[in-house]
Amino acid sequence: MTLSRQAEQTHAVGERTHHFHGGLRLRHNKKISCQDPVRRPPLPELIVVPLLQHAGDMTEPLVRVGDTVLKGQQIGQCEPCAAVHSPVSGTIEAIEDRPMSHPSGQTGPCVIIRPDGKEQWIELKPLKNWLDASPDSLIAQMQSCGLAGLGGAVFPTHAKMRDGRDKNVHTLILNGVECEPYISCDEMLMREQPGKIILGARILRRALGAQRVVIAIEDQMGAVQKALTQSAEFANSENIRVVKVSTIYPEGGERQLIQVLTGLEVPVGGRPSDLGMVCQNVATAAAVTEAVVEGKPLIERYITVTGNGISHPRNFNALFGTSVSHLVDSCGGYTPDVARLVVGGPMMGYPLECDSAPVVKASNCVLALTQQDIAAPQPEMPCIRCGECARVCPAMLLPQQLHLQIRNELWKPVEAYGLSECIECGCCDFVCPSHIPLVDWFRFGKGELRKQALESEAAERARHRFENREARLVRIKQERAEKMTRRKQMLKDKDSQQDRIRASIQRAESKGKTMPDTRSSGKPDDA
Ligand code: SF4
Ligand code: SF4
Numbered sequence: 001m002t003l004s005r006q007a008e009q010t011h012a013v014g015e016r017t018h019h020f021h022g023g024l025r026l027r028h029n030k031k032i033s034c035q036d037p038v039r040r041p042p043l044p045e046l047i048v049v050p051l052l053q054h055a056g057d058m059t060e061p062l063v064r065v066g067d068t069v070l071k072g073q074q075i076g077q078c079e080p081c082a083a084v085h086s087p088v089s090g091t092i093e094a095i096e097d098r099p100m101s102h103p104s105g106q107t108g109p110c111v112i113i114r115p116d117g118k119e120q121w122i123e124l125k126p127l128k129n130w131l132d133a134s135p136d137s138l139i140a141q142m143q144s145c146g147l148a149g150l151g152g153a154v155f156p157t158h159a160k161m162r163d164g165r166d167k168n169v170h171t172l173i174l175n176g177v178e179c180e181p182y183i184s185c186d187e188m189l190m191r192e193q194p195g196k197i198i199l200g201a202r203i204l205r206r207a208l209g210a211q212r213v214v215i216a217i218e219d220q221m222g223a224v225q226k227a228l229t230q231s232a233e234f235a236n237s238e239n240i241r242v243v244k245v246s247t248i249y250p251e252g253g254e255r256q257l258i259q260v261l262t263g264l265e266v267p268v269g270g271r272p273s274d275l276g277m278v279c280q281n282v283a284t285a286a287a288v289t290e291a292v293v294e295g296k297p298l299i300e301r302y303i304t305v306t307g308n309g310i311s312h313p314r315n316f317n318a319l320f321g322t323s324v325s326h327l328v329d330s331c332g333g334y335t336p337d338v339a340r341l342v343v344g345g346p347m348m349g350y351p352l353e354c355d356s357a358p359v360v361k362a363s364n365c366v367l368a369l370t371q372q373d374i375a376a377p378q379p380e381m382p383c384i385r386c387g388e389c390a391r392v393c394p395a396m397l398l399p400q401q402l403h404l405q406i407r408n409e410l411w412k413p414v415e416a417y418g419l420s421e422c423i424e425c426g427c428c429d430f431v432c433p434s435h436i437p438l439v440d441w442f443r444f445g446k447g448e449l450r451k452q453a454l455e456s457e458a459a460e461r462a463r464h465r466f467e468n469r470e471a472r473l474v475r476i477k478q479e480r481a482e483k484m485t486r487r488k489q490m491l492k493d494k495d496s497q498q499d500r501i502r503a504s505i506q507r508a509e510s511k512g513k514t515m516p517d518t519r520s521s522g523k524p525d526d527a
Contacts, residue, residue, distance in 0.1 A: 012262070013171045013173065013212070013214050013261045013262050013277065014214040014216070014241055014243035014261045016263075017243070017245055017246070017260050017261065018259060018260055018261070018262070018263040019259075019260065020248075020251070020255075020256040020259040020260055020394055021393070021394060021396050022391060022392040022393045022394045022396070022427060023248040023249055023250060023251065023256070023392065023394050023427065024248070024249045024392055024427050024430060024431075025247070025248055025249070026180075026181050026249050026347070027181060028181055028182075028220070028247070029181045029182045029306075030178075030181070030182060030183070030184040030187065032306060032313045033182070033184045033304050033305070033306040033313040033314055033315055034184050034187065034188060034315070035314070036314045036315075037192065038188050038189075038192055038302060038314075038315045038316065038317050039314075039316060039317070040316065040317050040318070040319075041316050041318060041322060041326060041327055041330035042330065043088070043115055043117060043119075043319075044115070044319075044321075044322050044323060044326045045114070045115075046093070046112060046113070046114060046115075046323075047086075047087055047088050047090070047112070047113040047114075047115060047319065047320075047321035047322065047358075048098050048110045048111075048112050048113075048321050048323065048356075048358040049075065049076075049084060049086070049087065049110060049111045049112075049113065049320055049321040049358070050098075050100045050101075050108055050109070050110045050358065050360055051076045051084060051108070051109045051110065051111065052100075052108055052109070053082070053084060053148070053154065053320070053360045053361045053362065059076035059077060059078040059081065059083075059084050060076065060077050060078065061075060061076055061095055061109070061111055062074055062075055062076060062077050063075045063092050063095075063111065064092065064095075065092050065093070065094055065095060066091070066092060067091070067092045068089075068090070068091050068092075068116075069086040069089060069090060069091075069092060069113065070086065070089045070120050070121060070122040071086060071087065071088055071089045071119055071120060071121045071122065071299070072085050072086065072121050072122045072124065072296065072297050072299060073085060073086045073122045074086075074146075074297070075092075075111050076111070081156050082143070082146045082147060082148040082154075082156040082157070082158075082298075082361075083143070083144065083145075083146040083297070084111075084146060085145075085146055085297035085298070085299050086111075086113060086299070087113075087299040087300060087319035087320050087321050087322075088113055088115040088116075088119065088319065088321075089115065089116055089118050089119060089120040089121075090113045090114050090115040090116045091113065091114050091116065092111060092112070092113055093112045093113065093114045094112040095109065095110070095111050095112070096109070096110065096112065097109055097110070098110040098112070098356075098358075099353070099354045099356055099357045100357060100358070100360070101324070101343050101352065101357040101358060101359070101360050101362070101363055102350075103350040105350075105351075105353055110358070113321070124294060124295035124296060125295045126292065126293055126294050126295035127141055127292050127293075127295075130203055130206070130292050130293060131206070133206075133292075135165055135206065135207045135208070135209060138203060138206065138207040138292060139158050139161045139162060139165070139207050140158070141291055141292050141295075142157045142158045142161065142207075142288060142291055142292070143156070143157075143158035144297075145287075145290075145291035145295075145296065145297040145298055146297050146298045147284065147287055147288065147291055147298050148284075148298070148361050149280065149281055149284050150281050150283035150284045150287060150301055150361060150362075150364070151175055151252075151280075151281030151283070151284070151364075152344070152348075152362055152364060153362075154361050154362045157280070157284060157287075157288070160278060160280070161204070161207055161208060161278070163271065163273050163278075164208045164210075164273045164278035165207065165208050165209060167273040167274070167276070168209065168276070169208055169209075169210050169273050169276050169277055169278050170210055170211050170212070170276045170277070171210055171211065171212050171213070171214060171276060171277045171278075172201065172204050172205050172208055172210045172212070172213045172214075172277070172278055172279075172280065173213075173214050173215075173216060173257065173258070173261065173272075173277055173278070173279045173280070174197065174201055174213060174214070174215040174216070174279075174280055174281070174282050174285050175216055175252060175254070175257055175279055175280065175281050175282065176190055176215055176216060176217040176218075176221070176224065176228075176281075176282040177216050177217060177218055177245060177247075177251050177252040177257055178218065178252055179218065179247055179248065179249045179250055179251045179252040180249060180250070180252070180344070180345030180346070180347050180348060181249075181345055181346055181347070182304065182306050182307060182345055182346060182365060182367050183304050183306075183344075183345050183364055183365040184304050184306070184315060185283070185301075185302035185303055185304045185315050185364050185365065186281070186282050186283055186302070186364075187221055187224060188302060188304075188315045189282060189283055189286060189302045190217065190221070190224040190227060190228060190282055191223055191224055191227055193286055194224075194227040194228045194230070194231040195231045195234070195235070196285075196286040196289045196290070197215070197228065197231070197282050197285045197286050197289075198228065198231040198232050198235050198237060198240065199235065199289045199293065200284070200285030200286050200287070200288040200289040201213045201215065201237075201240055201285050202235070202237055202240075203288050203289065203292050203293075204278075204280060204285060204288055205239075208278055210278070211239060212239040212240070212241070213239060213240040213241070214241050214243055214261060215228055215240065215241070215242045215243070215282065216243050216244075216245055216257055216260075216261060217242060217243070217244055217245070218244065218245065218246075218247040218251075219244040219245065219246050219247055220247055221244070225242050225244060228242045229242050243261065245257070245260050245261070249347065249425070249427070250347070250348075250394055250423065250425040250427070253394065253423055253425065254266075254272060254279045255272075255394075255395075255423075256394050257279065258272055258275065258277060258279065262275070262277075268418070268421060283301060283302060287301075298320075298361065299319060299320055300317055300318060300319045300320060301317070301318065301320070301359070301361065301363070301364075302315055302316070302317055302318075302364075303315065303316055303318050303327070303359055303363055303364060303365065303366065304364065304365040304366070305327045305328060305330075305331050305365075305366045305368075306365065306366070306367055306368075307342075307367040307368040307369050307370075307373070308335065308337075308368070308369065308370045308372070308373055309334055309335050309337070309338030309339065309340075309341075309368025309369055309370050309373075310328060310331050310332075310334065310335065310338075310368045311331055311332030311333050311334070311335055312331045312332040313331060314331060316330065318359045319359070320358065320359055320360055320361065321358045321359065322358060322359045323355065323356050323357065323358055323359075324341070324343075324352065324355040324356070324357055324358075324359070324366050325355040325356055327359070327366060328355060328366070328368070334368060335368075335370065337370040337371060337372070338368050338369070338370060339369055339370050339371040339373075339374055340368070340369045340374060341355060341366065341367070341368055341369075342366075342367040342368075342369065343357075343363060343365070343366060343367075344364065344365055344367070345365055345367065346367060346369075347425060347426040347427075347430070348424060348425060348426060349365070349367060352366075378435040379435065380434065380435050380436055380437065381434040381435060381436075382434060383400050383403065383404070383434055383436060384433065384434055385400060386433060387400070388428075388431045388432065388433065389427075389428035389431060389432055389438060390428075391431075392427040392428060392430070392431050393427060393428055394423070394425060394427065395418070395421045395422055395423055395425075397417065397418050397419075397421060397422060398417060399422075399428040399438050399442075401417055402414060402417050402419055402422070402438075402441075402442060402445070403436060403438055403441050403442075405417065405445075406419075406441050406442070406444065406445035406448075407441070409448075411448065411449065411452065414445055414449070415449065419442060419445050419446060419449065420446070420449075422442050422446075424439050424442060424443065426439050
């Protein structure tokens with residue numbers, strides 16, 4: 001494809017929808033959690049805020065045990081990543097490791113706050129007139145308010161925006177395609193807060209210097225389209241278009257959505273900004289409005305608590321740090337036949353061992369499944385090379401090949417076959433007639449590659465250290481030798497100087513012997 005043709009296609013984002021390879025049509029199961037309006041659960045007794053909530057480095061705590069904090073006060077600092085703020089006013093009770101909502105199931109450092117119930121805010125610092133604010137100050141405000149992508153990847157918003165602005169993107173895509181079954185928090189947000197999303201879209205567009213905004217929603221979200229379109233018209237905002245796309249899983253993936261909206265693929269190892277686009281979740285846009293217009297840091301999010309294992313499934317606007325058990329209690333508790341807890345959806349979610357884990361920026365859904373929902377585990381059988389997994393893979397990989405290579409620890413071909421491009425969507429798992437847990441193998445393979453990369457990095461660092469040490473020793477030896485030579489030379493010089501002095505003294509003495517005594521000559525009394 002020529003570059004001009006490509007540019008033409010990227011500028012026509014959403015004018016015509018396209019298809020991506022593979023994918024699955026799944027049952028939505030969203031209605032059960034969309035019956036009631038979103039509400040806030042009662043204030044929990046304890047708030048547990050993990051210090052690592054985003055993609056990137058660990059956040060350092062800015063508070064100590066016994067400190068009192070205000071709602072919205074920054075409690076964690078990580079310069080290039082997203083800041084962490086207190087969701088309540090209260091007292092810091094502890095800073096210790098607690099179970100986190102994370103696929104690893106590990107514990108991690110958390111700030112534990114006992115709320116005082118006063119809900120006293122810090123002094124909020126909104127950007128008074130965002131229309132006059134520079135893109136830099138808008139992005140800086142997003143950073144100081146701790147904004148991270150609420151679609152699941154939790155990539156710091158300011159970093160994505162800076163990348164987009166540096167690459168002069170022309171289109172902002174707001175992703176409202178919540179294609180995984182059961183999850184309905186974005187749909188409820190779009191229904192209830194369309195104005196906030198549209199305003200966020202305008203702020204993001206200004207910060208990027210983009211020309212247009214395309215908001216992508218699923219074709220079964222009729223009420224949402226109306227709400228967003230009306231809000232855009234009300235705001236008299238041009239160049240904001242709401243586009244419906246067919247509900248095929250995993251269409252909400254950034255790369256798949258861009259392909260559907262433009263017909264173009266994001267290059268391997270590249271970013272949407274390479275095609276002139278930046279993609280943000282609709283919930284991130286709403287958070288941008290709160291950060292810029294109200295000065296509010298990111299301390300809460302919409303979350304779906306659903307599944308047949310929950311008495312009364314619904315959506316909450318929950319403070320970060322609220323425990324899953326508190327949310328489930330606020331839904332009337334578990335049903336007697338609950339069998340498994342999952343964070344996220346049934347396709348990409350991960351099992352949660354303990355429901356004391358807190359809501360974090362990445363938590364979009366808590367799914368409680370019953371024994372009936374869970375297929376009885378089938379014994380794994382050998383691959384029959386049916387090719388079904390490759391047919392449904394949205395990343396156009398060959399899952400059967402990847403599986404074979406990982407199983408045989410052939411790490412070089414695994415990389416070459418594009419394991420890193422796997423988005424762990426689970427489509428291949430879902431269709432495999434041999435019940436091979438392909439995604440588990442791919443996660444294991446990625447972990448191994450990461451480990452190997454870390455080991456080779458460590459080996460490289462050790463080699464550098466060794467080489468530097470050797471070079472230093474050689475240098476020291478050389479310097480010592482030079483010093484020694486200089487000293488010897490100095491001693492030699494000194495000896496020869498002393499020789500010269502002695503020689504001149506001798507000469508002088510011998511001259512004194514031969515010469516007449518001038519001291520007595522010519523004096524009158526001598527005569
Ligand atoms: S779907 Fe399963 S059995 Fe079929 S080729 Fe893929 S891994 Fe093999
Ligand atoms: S999990 Fe990975 S390999 Fe399997 S279908 Fe999804 S992207 Fe393809």
